[in-house]
Amino acid sequence: MKKLAILAAGLMAMPAFFAGAAMADGHAATGDAAAGEKAFRQCVSCHVVVNDAGETLAGRKAKTGPNLYNIAGATMGSVDGFRYSKLLEAGAEQGVVYTEEFFVKYVMDPTGASQEATGESGRGKMSFKVRKAEDAVNLYAYLASLSAEGS
Template structure:
């Protein structure tokens, strides 16, 4: 009987991790143009963001530190980049466990404060990100570029 209880407990603990990995695996491939997104990223995002892989290699951007590292953002839990100090509003969104997918990313980068206010249903919510990507197509292309650098995988966990 003890083996049965131990097995059942282990399975119950594994369910949340499996569900999280299922969400990442079920993410839809981006609809934008990754090549165009690279050009746009290098024009609009590098002042504040870097894309640095797990080995420390810079894949895009400079050594910027105003914004979080965007490596692996596709499928990552919102507001969960290790070592980055998010604002209060984005930290509140991170508690929901929602993941960055194309729709969330595109909407956010076009109007960070507006997205936070709507997501949190809080008219006082503010974003530390002041820059806005003006065109939806450009935001979609930037997401496609970031997705191409590290697509979400079944075995990835939120960082």
């Protein structure tokens, strides 16, 4: 019975361990990756997560948006081969990074967050907006868990 209690306590602590785990580059993901996986269902029509070995970790073969592998802690507009808007290209030039805080702002208001971060006018290509901040935080945690550092 004691072993069962220890096992249960360990399993219950796992989400907290992964949720607060710091990325190798110092960016922490505070959300619930399991909840983020569910929230990612609203992203799969445009995005996919494919690792460097070519394995699809999440999503389908969507190509409307860029591959989100290693997006946590990445510089805006940094996926090779993807054609970004001028606004996101400005973010790349300025070194705007997808920290959890910026990612949450971005997925809730892509154009507004990009304009605020860069000081530039223009529009982003992403028209979808995540409605709940909790979902956005969880999405970041999920994507971080699929990254090279998180996996």
